Amino acid sequence: MPGRLYSCVMEFNRGDWIWELMLTRRPSDTHFSKSSTPGGESPLARDDDNTLVTHAVLFDGTKTVLAIAGTCFALGVVVAPHVKSGLISLKSKLRRRAEEPTDAETPVPLTVVAEAEPEQTDPPRLRAA
Template sequence: MKFSLGGTTHELVVAQYPSHTHLAQSSTPGGRSPLALNAENKLDTHAVLGNGTMPAAVLLCGGVLIGAVARRAAPHVKKGLVNLKARLSRPAGSTDNEAAVQLTIVADDDPKSSGIPRLAGV
C-alpha cells in the first residue's frame, strides 16, 4: 500500500531481520532504518523489506472476524454471567425447587414384588 502525503511517499512494508538483531534508528524522528544491528550496535545485516499489504489485510480481516464473533457471543456471555451471579448470591442450603418432594421408603404388601423396598412420594 503506497500513498503520497506532503511531498513524500509512504509505503506499508514488513521488515524481516534476525531475532538477535534490532533495526537502527533513522535520522527521521520515530523512523527506523533497514539496517539490522547486533547487541553492540554494529552492523550485522540488512533487513529484507516486503510488501505489507497482505499482512495488513489479514490483520484487518481477523479484527473484523473477532469483532463479529464477540458481538454474536455477547448476549450469551451476559446471560451466563447473570445466571452465575444469581447462583452465587443464593443463601447456602437453598434449592432451585422450593416445593421438593419428600421421599420415604414404604413397605410393599404386594405378593408379586421382589422384596426390594421401593421409594414413594409422601
C-alpha cells in the same frame, strides 16, 4: 502503483514523501539502526555491538494488514454470539443474587429463655358494689 491495485490502500503521498506500510524481516539477534528522523528507524540491521550485520528485507504490508483485519472480523463474527450469551447469563446470575436476602436481611428467630411474672407495685384495690 502500476500493476498493484491494492497498494493504493496502504500507500499515500504527504508533501514530498511517500508513506507505505511495510513488513520487515531481519535476523533475530539484531535491531534496527536509529534514524535521523525522530521516531524512525533505518532498515540497517545491527548486532548488540552496533556492528552492521545486514539490511532488513522489506515486504508489502498490505496483504498482512488485510489478513489480520479479515481474521479479526471472522473471529468477531464467530465469538460475538458466545460473548453475548455469556454476558446475558452473568446479568441473570447477578439479578438473582440481588433478589436473594442477605444475612443482614434474614430475620433471626427469637427464643424465649425464661418467662417472668410481671411485678405488681400496687396491691389490688377493693371497690364497694
